[in-house]
Each structure stands twice: as C-alpha cells, then as structure tokens.
Amino acid sequence: MIKIENVSKSYVKGKKSVDTLDLEIKDGEIFGFLGPNGAGKTTTIKMITGILNSDEGHILIDGKDIKKEGISAKKNIGFVPDTPDIFLKLKGIEYLNFMGDIYEVQADIRKRRIEELTKKFGIFDNLNEEMQSYSHGMRQKIVICGALLSNPKNWILDEPMTGLDPKASFDLKEMMRKHAKEGNCVFFSTHVLDVAEKLCDRVGIINKGKLIFVGTFEDMKAKLKDNGSLEDLFLEITQDE
C-alpha cells in the first residue's frame, strides 16, 4: 500500500511542483497517474521512491515512512525509471544478478525468476551481451526484469510502456494485472489514456502540481461531460500522446 499524505515539493522558492498531494493506493489496485508534461508526475514518483525528499507531508510504503525508514520501505518497492539506460557496460545477466544481490534474492528463486521474466520478454538469449548493445525496448525490458526480480509488493513504474513492442507491452500489462490480483499494489504514470482505461482500477490526474481528479475511468468520463476545464485538460493529455 502506498499512502501519500499532504505532500508538497518546490524546486524554486514560491512555486510548488507538487502541491499538498493526498493519495492512497490500496493493495490489490492498479493506479494510473495521468497528467500533461511538467504536471508533477515524475516529481511525485521520485518522492515515493526516495529519490527526492518532500518539503512537507509523509509518504508511507506499507506503513513505513520513506524518509525515516528508507531502507525497509525501499525493499518493498520495484521501481522502473523513465529512462532505461542503466549501467550499459554491464551484461544483462550481470545487471540482473547485481539487482538480485542488492535486494537479497535467494539463489534458487533468483534463477527461476530471471529465466521466467527474461523468457517472457524474449531477452533470455541476449543476457550474455553488454546492455549497451541492446535496443531501447530491450533496455526497458531488462530494467523491468531487474525491478521485478525480488517480487516487491509495490510496483512503481514511470512511463513503463515507452519503447516496448506490442507483445512486451501486452505481457507487462498482464503481469501488472496478476500482481494486483495477488493483493499487491501497482502505481504507474502514463500518457496513453487507452492503457489507463483498460488497465487501471483507478486513475489520478495531476496538473500544475495539484491532484485534480481521483476515481475510476467511468467517473472521469462522467465528470468530463459537465466539467469544461477537466475536458480541456483531457484534451491536453490526449495531445501529448
């Protein structure tokens, strides 16, 4: 479970990039985080994962404060950043093994998970190559495999579909569904409304740092009809696709 309580963050004094954000993503839920470019999506994700410190408020991961109990909170997070160019001089297998060591995944579980995940994404045969020779999509896949290796309870994914081929995208969506079904929590940001509609139990829309909508997609559609400004925003998000 991810609990965000009154969280604010400013990069420049007097201008809040994220403004008193209040949000709770329950176990068993897939939550889509929408918003136009520069709305505060990545800043929020960076605060949830501990990359950035919030100026105000608290973020709890399974009840653990990311600021005060960072290490144990982070153990329950599987994070996929928006750029997959990580440690390109390592071979795919070395990267996954490294992630396995960092998250202390037992050898037998690790072997099984690596085989399972990389075969699913079709990169098993490339594991012995340096990641710099991978295409963008392959890098995205290996980073996803690394994040999911320890089977963390909370998945936090920043634009995870970018660069994935249709099959990998489909597989990832399936994995997200399965993970949520098992009582875990999936939080991801996206520009693609179609994905959000088909996948998410709930969505949140952020604009200029403020959360302006939280609810199901149906709620959103209903609200769009009688709320002009939300409709404008919807158009803006759609334009970004």
Next chain:
Amino acid sequence: MNKKIFSLTKVLLKNSFQRYDNKKQRNKVATAILYIIVFGYVMALFGVFSFQIINTLKQINQESIFIGMFLMGVALFIIIQGMVSATNVFYFSRDLEYILPLPLKPREILISKLNVILITEYIVELLFAVVPIIIYGVLTAVGIQYYIISFLVLLIFPIIPLIISTIIIMIIMSFTKGAKNKDRFQLIVPILGIILAFAISFASTGSSDISEKEVLEKLLQANQMVELISDKFIILKPAINAIINSNILELLKLAIITIIGYLAFILIGSKIYFRGAIGNLSSGNKTKKKIKINSIKTRKIGKTYVIKEIKILFRNPIFFVQCVLPSVFMPILVLGIAIFTISSNESNDLQAITSILGSLVQSPIGMAVIIAVTEFMYSMLYIAPTAISRDGSNAIFMKYIPVSYYKQIIYKGIPNVIFGTITSIIILIFVYLVMRVSFVFLAICFVINLILIIIQTLLMELVDLKKPKLDWSTEYAVVKQNLNLLWPFVVGLLEIMVAFVIAIPLKNNSYFVFAGIFTIIHIIITYFINRYIYKKQNELFDKIM
C-alpha cells in the same frame, strides 16, 4: 576559412569541451584562481627545467642544441597526444551520424575535425612550450624578431605531427574495419603511447649519475639523435633554423612543407576516413553466447557493489585510461627503469650507494619524501573524485535501492583505495630495490599510505557529492573540463606540506616518532571525516535527483 568549416569547428569544439558552466560569480573567480595555480605550477616546472638545460649548454656555447631537443619533444608529444585525440575526435565522438546527413563536403568535415584537435594542441603548447621559448630568448638575449618567428613556428609546427598521427590512426582504422571493438581500441592507443614514452625514457636513462660533465655528454648525445631524426623528419630542421637564426626563409620553408602536407592530408583523408568511420557507427559486441542459468552466484551486497564499480571502470576505456592508468602506470614506469638500472649495474659502488641511501631514507625526512611521492601519484587517481559523476543520470539508482547512502559511499570508494594501494606497493617495491630499507620501515610506510588513500578517497567523494557532474552525454565530459579533478592535487599538496611540517622539526629523531605523530593525526582526521559523512549522508545526496 570557409563559413561552413568555421561553424562546424565551433560546434565540434563546444561539443568536445562541454563547458563546465558555473553560474555563480564566486565560483568563476575560484575557478580562475585554481586554474592559474595549477597552470602556473606546470609552467614554472617547465621553466625551471629549461633554464637548467640552457644554462648547462651555455657553458660550452651549445645552447642552440636546446631548441632542437625542445622541438623534437614537442613533436613527439603532439604525435602521441594527437593519436589519442584523433581516435576520439575522428572515430569515437558519436557525432558523425548527425554530421553526415548535413550538406557538407567530406573535406569540410575532415578539416573541421582536424581544427578541433589543432586548437587543443595549441592550448597544450601554451602550457608547455611558450615558457621554454621565452626563457631561451631571455638567456640568449635575442631580438624581437626571435619572438615573432618563434610564435609563428609554434603556430605552424604542430600541424604536420598532428597530420601524421591522424593518418596513422586512419590507416589502422581502415585496416581493422573501423575497429569494431571500440572499447578495446580506445585502451590500446593510450597504452601504446605510454609504452612509447616508456621506451624513450628507457633509452635516455641509462644510469642515475648526476655529474655535470655526464649531463652534458647526455645532452650532446640527445642532440645527435635530434640531428639524425631531423634528416628524416623534414619539418624539424627548418623549424630549428627559423628559431635559432630568426630566419624568415626557413620559416617560409616550414610553411610550404606544412601546406603540402595539409593538402596531402585532405586528399588521403577524404579517401580513407569515411570508410573506416562509417563502419564504426555500428559498434558494439554482437557475439551471442548463451547464458547458463545455473552459473549464477549470489554475493553479499558490499562485494557485488564493489565488483560492479570495478567492472564498469574497466569496461569503459575512457574512465579506465583517465582515472586509473596514470596513477598505476607512472610508478611501474619508474620501477621498470630502476630494476633495469640495478640489474645492469652490479658494481660494488652501486651497492655502496644503495646502502647509504637506505640509511638516509630511514629517517623522518625520508619518510616524508616517500609520502610526498605517493601523494603525488594519488593525486592522479581519479576514481573517487568521479565516483558519483561517472554514473551520470544513473546516479539516481543509488537513491532508490535499499542500501544506505553511507554504505554506498564506502563501496564506491573501495576501488580508489584498492588502486591507490597498488600504487603505494609499487612505490615501496621501488624504495626497497633502490635503497634496501628495512621491512619494518616499509610496513610503516604502507600503513601510512593506506591511511592517506582512505582520507583522500573520502574527501574526493565528498567533493564529487557536493558538485556532481551528472548531466553528460560523453564520458570525456566527466574527466575533462571537470574542475573537481583539481582537488586531488590540492589535497596532495596539503598532505605533502603537513608531512614536511612534522618531519623537519623531528629530523634528528627516529622515524618511529614521525610515523607515530603523523599516523595519530591522520587517524583522527579520518575519524572526523567518516563521522561527518555518516551524519550527513542524506544531505550529501541532495544534489542527486
């Protein structure tokens, strides 16, 4: 110069320099002061060296020999440095895929790229070559004409050596089908350069005799070499004559040869450059070797982290060559020469000298000298001052994994301590071979060096954390134009000062007293730095986001 070449040169130059943008005025002043100190130091070093040689040669009225040796040195340096630069600018700068679709003629790209290297060489000349030329001018009391002609020679002279090294690289590249394995190739060139430098120093150093007569003999021998080479290396003679005799005709000869060489370069370059370079665009190791899933081994977090750091350092040739090699190779070079000298000279005299040296060095001052040499080598070890910056945009990785920042600082510092210790061991082997000191003395030196490298590592990581350079697109930006890399030098100088400030008043005491005081002070310093890092670990990572 045509407009296209001018703007392309400008863009390529900016790209290759990726200026370290300091917005704060205070930083700019501090930067300027730091640059002036370091450049001033290097220039003064060359100045003093030149002054001594010219003065020695003046005693036999042969001071003009200096110019020959000086120009040959410049040419050799440019050829070696040019090979490294040419490899990077012409083949590994990753800009060709953007330049090729532009409406530019091949020769325009070729000339612009050569210009970039040439401008870098001029900066190097400014550092190393201007002071010796001025000192020669002052000591031999020549007229203004000398300075004007020397300036013009320095402007024209580097072009031919640079063309030679570029053509060599182009030929190698086209033969090796664009050097498909970029990483290995980038390692080979600088190592070849170092071996060449080693060979030259090997040839010019036979023994460590220092009598003036023999120095003169050696200088004259060096001059014979210059004369021999100048017959083959056609620009050397006109350049020498132009400077020594302030001869405009010789200068003209140099200019004409250079123009011919330049035209030949454009002709040859347009034929062979693009073939090798285009093949190189698709670099990367494509060999497919299937993974054996059962070969996976688990490791402790600390061990796996350190191994990852070392792997990335070794597999990235730019990082390896710039951050590790100088500090490890330099002492090996000196050690090689020392072993050669000792093994080739088994006379009793030498043994007598080593035993005298041994007793001299086993003193507080001797220990301070060893510390000074080690610190100098440590100041070329750039693993710790780039520990965070080398990760670039990946640095945020450190913030979302479940490993404390303090532990990560320690893990990231360990490779610096390992390579520093290798450097220290090489130096101590050298000390043992030349001076036959006792093992107790060596062991104490080893411990002191270890404490020093730990302090240096922690301090340099702090420097990098305070001002990380994370936004880079080529690895060069991390190691070049990174002002943080001046700090190892500053800390090194401070440590050398501290060592001598403690050693000099204790010069009549046993080295144990010096070692005890020095060690205790440094253990206390290490404790406080470590405590600071532990307490401030979260704030220290604020810049990484």
